[in-house]
Amino acid sequence: MARYLLTRAWQSALTLLLSTIVVFVGVRALPGDPALALAGEDRSPEALEAIRRHYGLDQPLPVQFAQYVERMAQGDFGVSIRTGTPVSSMLTTALPVTVELSILAILLATVLGVGAGVLAAVRRGRPAEWLANGLALIGLSVPHFWLGLLAILYLSVATGLFPASGFVPFLDDPVDNLHHLVLPAVILGTGLAAIIMRQTRSAMLDSLSSDYVRTAKAKGLRPRAVITRHALRNSLIVVVTVVGLQLGGLISGAVVTEQIFGLPGFGKMTIDAVFQRDYPVIQAVVLLTAAAYIVINFLVDLLYSVIDPRIRVTGEPA
């Protein structure tokens, strides 16, 4: 197990270094110039020159890269070209928003998805399954931005049940915080809920027709116990994998959701930075996302061994 962990750690570090290089080169390969984007309407050659000098953009690329890696190694993400604020402070305000939004979305999606998936499998061929399948189809195929707009139109504008935009930090007012986040979390979670539902349903169908479930039934266990303790537990490994894989998708989904609901999160920060060619911010967010992916994958592997003891024994992922 220790050796496995060590290999994974080494691989992770290498991936991170590679992504640093890719990000650095990638953002500079984008057409467009951050100095021009910043200068806006009032641009003169002297102003552009001054901006480039101030942000070190006039240095040769290898020098810029060396400075960037050096600063990163010290945990310094630099200063945003657009707003002049340190990227680290932008991240500390943006990250909690997206993390909270994602956690809420996952919770909602898992509860809904697993519940509907189990129901669809147990009530196979009955209206409950059709309903669950239909909802999953809608959840998967309707784009976030449209669902978001509909939600704002009907749940904010028409009825005033939820605010249409804005964010209140959890520590300032927990109730208001949740009030602002429920709608975005539901919208963000719909796609994931649909995927979880489909996966749970097929995994449950597999489990329900397997020998150990027949044995459990034959032992005289109550149907509820058969479903939850035997069939569902074995189906959950699939769900965990899906949730893990979809976390990345959740971040890209958050870009759209945060834009629609005006949430000051990571996704909105990323997209704004790309449009404004804000190199330090793009570099920081991409690197953090890469790091997050690596950590999540690692954690998912660890979770496997918790859920499936066979993996724990061999010390290798299934």
Next chain:
Amino acid sequence: MTNLSVRETNLPRRRVLRAAVAAAAVVCTLAACSPVSNNDGGQPGDNQSAGQDSFGTPADPAAVKQGGKLVIALSAEPDALDPTLSRSLYSRYVFQAMCQKLYDVDERAQVVPQLATALPTTSGDGRTVTIPLRPGVRFADGTPFDSAAVKATLQRHLSNARSARKSELGPIDGVDTPDAQTVVLRLKQPFAPLLGALADRAGMIMSAQALRTRGDDFASAPVCVGPFKFAKRVPQNSIEVVKDPNYYDASKVHLDAISWRILTDASIRAANLRSGDAQVADSVSTQDFASLRQDASVSVLQSQSLGYQGLTINIGNVDGVGTAPKPINRPLAQNAKVRQAFEHAIDRKALVDAVFNGLHAVACSPISPASPFSSPEAQACPAHDPAKAKQLLTEAGVPTPYPVTMLASNTPDTLRLAQALQSMVKDGGFDLKINPVEYSSLLDEQDRGNFELLQLGWSGRIDPDANITNFVGTGASQNVAGYSNPQLDALLTQARQAGDVEERKKLYGQAVTVLQQDDALIYLYRQRNLTAVSKQIQGLQVFPDGVLRAAFAGYTK
């Protein structure tokens, strides 16, 4: 870079568009489009018909409540909240509430005193400008506003390496402070656009103490004189200001706080307005205008900008903007007749009607009819005449259809404009191809000179010089066309140095005539800034400088 030909797609929509353009063309022929009509004589008021200015009215103190927080849904994020460094239009919205200027602009685009007590007096040779300052004024940090603060601010504008104000202030040689309430500016040569600059960010005075303690970091906690003071900023999300008890005219301030929330999507801004999460939404889409006007709880302010949207033709920008123009081997670049033909092929009125529901105003020159510097010459307009366009092309010896590629930003509005242009100029003998690119790339391509024809605009300033010279003067910083005409340069220099409005008016009229002959920049239309305001709110105004004025607004009792 994608080379997408929009021509091939959207056939049914294009047919509808073409029908609309044709219908509008008939109306236009009957109504005679030329010269540009000035429809800005409307009285300020709410919800006038489309295409009429409605700047909003000041709040009636007896009818508004004290207190409350105003939320404004803003379409783009302001940049650094530092008057020396700021370059975006949107920071001017925020500054309006917390950073007052020596001079301001009224709804007729006239300059009026704000932190000064009167318009400046200029010496006979035009090289000494004296500004009297308002007494008894304090900055948000409690320090006194005086000539020393004005001097510190102007010196920072002139000396900071990243200053965006340096060129606006022109040839200032020195700043004198004979007493605490008087500032004297010494100029190397007369510079008429100075007053216009002092009615914008260059005239925002910063607390000398805050400048000393914060230095380059001023934007993180800006301190000026204003009805409100800076409270907090969440990057890319919101900016909040609160009422400043130190403000000299605090009895006129009704709100407790103003918050600008950045919501880039127009329909989301409209939804926030309707749900009551915001009370004001800027940059309403011309597509949403009709439905918002029908909403009884919302009024829409319309203010025609002093800027323009137009087409720039690359005449000599080979090595990038700012370098010496070089000949380009293309009839469109070499022969003014081909460019004139292109202009005659455009029916501006039909374009504005079909693409923007008639909300924007036709423009044929850089001078707005609302500007005090406008004249009949400045509003002359080459008529839409496809036959003449073809004739000019024949005279130029160019086979038709003549292919032209236009670089344009990939926003929905611009693409609709480009498609309408495409079908329109066909009758004049042009085959227009559209090359849509994302905005930052567009700026880059523009400055490098990688274009034949390009669609972009300018938000506009009070003084006409700031709307003309930078774009068409030889070697000017934004002359991306690589255009150079010594006759025009001479006219613009004279106009810059002339002290008299009538004389400047005449010179700008002549400049417009030259511009229309050379046609390096074909002016198309003037945007109307549309701002939707909840009827709960009184006193919100948008003047021709395009700046949303929220500082003296209040909730209706």
